[in-house]
């Protein structure tokens with residue numbers, strides 16, 4: 001596996017392959033959830049005969065953080081990340097600097113934001129500008145790596161819909177956006193780089209967050225599912241930012257009698273912001 005911490009090096013390496021690649025964009029602090037994305041990327045590169053294989057990018061993107069303190073404390077450990085990528089079978093890790101990704105403030109223009117980013121009033125309402133930054137960096141990382149396919153996790157369900165709605169293109173062809181189900185801890189907590197920031201008592205309380213899905217699954221209508229999930233989240237001591245059952249791809253509110261959707265929530269617990277989601281189906285009478 002190659003590790004490139006500079007873009008110049010990487011460009012020479014990438015130019016030695018004529019074919020496309022699979023890219024797995026990450027912000028590092030990798031865990032078993034990322035390993036699942038990378039293994040899926042490696043399998044996809046083989047299936048599609050992509051000679052440049054599976055490239056993992058590790059880049060903590062400043063433009064998607066609306067809180068400078070959050071950016072500052074985001075965990076970084078390239079050595080451990082590279083070891084995980086190697087173990088998961090990646091062909092190459094690219095960890096460019098901020099200056100290389102954004103050489104001039106106006107070098108990477110903000111792509112227009114798809115309606116699915118701000119329209120639903122969920123993540124983007126809590127973190128204004130977040131998806132704009134995600135679209136910007138995804139565009140830029142695609143420009144740099146030249147992918148045929150890209151792999152994203154279902155853990156960030158809203159991000160996945162935003163990236164799909166961007167309809168990314170590289171070399172005149174659409175980039176295939178593949179997704180991988182959320183990997184969970186034994187107690188049901190979705191794996192996230194932020195879990196490591198939870199103080200011990202908050203980590204214990206976080207074990208109760210997944211019960212929101214269990215409670216929502218007992219509801220006959222989505223409005224009750226939202227109420228039940230909010231109650232379960234609140235009982236862990238978390239501050240609930242939002243809980244919503246939405247149409248899975250547009251993320252817009254469901255019509256009153258709908259019996260299926262995606263339940264999405266965001267909470268703050270022990271000073272850490274956590275998000276999660278799962279499919280929702282009305283319990284049959």
Ligand code: PAF
Nearest residue numbers: 025026027061134137156
């Ligand atoms: O999901 C993430 O880790 C980030 O939002 C992404 C897609 C790597 C863009 O910085």
